[in-house]
Amino acid sequence: MMFQNTLVEGFIMNAKDLNYFHELVKQKNFSKVADYFHVSQPTISQAIKRLEDEFGSKLFDRDRSHGQLHVTVTGKQLDRHVLSILNELDVAQADIDRVHQNRIRFGLPPIIGNYLVPNFAPQLMNADILSLLDVVEYGSAQLLKMLRKGEIDMALLGSLTPLKELGIRTVQIGNYPLVIAASLENRQLQAIHDPIHFAQLRHERFIGFNKEFVHYTAFNELCRQTRVRPKVIYRGADIQIIKRLVQSNLGIAYLSTAAITDQDHLLQIPLLDVQQSLHCYCAVRESTILRPSEQKLWDIFAQDSSTNSAH
Structure with a gap:
């Protein structure tokens, strides 16, 4: 318990030390870290010494013969916690700043x-x-x-x-199933009135989202579970472009019903083998x-x- 109290006091007093330490883990060079923070090299050395004394463990190994600096296992473990602490400090500052804002x-x-x-x-x-x-x-x-x-x-x-x-x-605020969206001009799918298996679409061309979007993950998971790898002819970030391509019958898409309106005039076909929702x-x-x-x-x-x- 005494160590925890000392650690908290030390953390409050030496938040900069944590920044110095984390940057040294990344750059593994005292001079570069000193230049990065516009301080002297002894300032960085003293900060590391304080942390090593605080935790009672060596954080870096200095290979003077080869001019290299290695992070110890203890140092790597501490850095994971330091990164979390520094991120939380940034969030705390952002939260404090926003108290006085109206936006x-x-x-x-x-x-x-x-x-x-x-x-x-x-x-x-x-x-x-x-x-x-x-x-x-x-x-x-x-x-x-x-x-x-x-x-x-x-x-x-x-x-x-x-x-x-x-x-x-x-x-x-909502739960929206993912379905196959197709053009009304797609004669093969237009004749289908019941849910289908994804394997039945293996020869169809697909249009989808890029990897930033949940739909990209959903489509990959669908392919993984069904072991079907259809051809994807286009990936993008604009839902309007994706739907226009589908409306033009250039391909089909795997979309959430949240993205499909009556004005889109698209077929919506549920799947039997995998049911996913947004x-x-x-x-x-x-x-x-x-x-x-x-x-x-x-x-x-x-x-x-x-x-x-x-x-």
């Missing part, structure tokens, strides 16, 4: 942003929230990383499985104390979650 940095994947958010627009306008949103558009995986780092305040995320991420609080969530960091405007935004999604999940 909400809001992450939106393209499909969720284009097709689900409009359902909430009247409520967002009535609550005077819509005008406060600074929208950041990326795929769900990238937005989750940004949320963890404190680069955005809140996000809507898509996931193929129930979203249970350490340090992330969520409320589910689970949609509103997410914030568990450490975040929501500002009044953010609480309103969270409550809007939380209150409507049951009705939107019934899709």
Whole structure:
């Protein structure tokens, strides 16, 4: 217990030491690290000495004959924790800064942003929230990383499985099956009125998303489970382009029903062998104390979650 108290005090007093240490693990050169932080080389050496004394273990081995610096096993283990601590400090600073701001940095994947958010627009306008949103558009995986780092305040995320991420609080706002989308001009598929096996589509040309998107992962998992490898003629990030290509009967796509509207005039064919769904969530960091405007935004999604999940 005494060690823990000393460690906490040392951490508060020497947060810079952790930055010096982490950079030294990366560069393995005292002079380069000193230049990177614009400090003297003895400053870096003293910081490492303090950490080694604090933990009672050697963090680096110096091979003076070859002029090399090696990170010890202890050093590698400490660096994993230091990286987590430094990231948390960055998030803490971002959270403190945002307390005094009125804007909400809001992450939106393209499909969720284009097709689900409009359902909430009247409520967002009535609550005077819509005008406060600074929208950041990326795929769900990238937005989750940004949320963890404190680069955005809140996000809507898509996931193929129930979203249970350490340090992330969520409320589910929808659950949308993935289906085969095809043109009405596709005569072979137009004649199908029941769910089919994916193997029946092995000779079809596919149009899909690039690797930033949940749909890319879903399609790969579908191929893995069925051991079918159809030809993919196009991958992109724009859902409108993907749907236009499908409408033109240049290929078919594996899409969430969240992305398909009546105006698209596309066939929607469920699969028998693999059933996947796009689970949609509103997410914030568990450490975040929501500002009044953010609480309103969270409550809007939380209150409507049951009705939107019934899709």
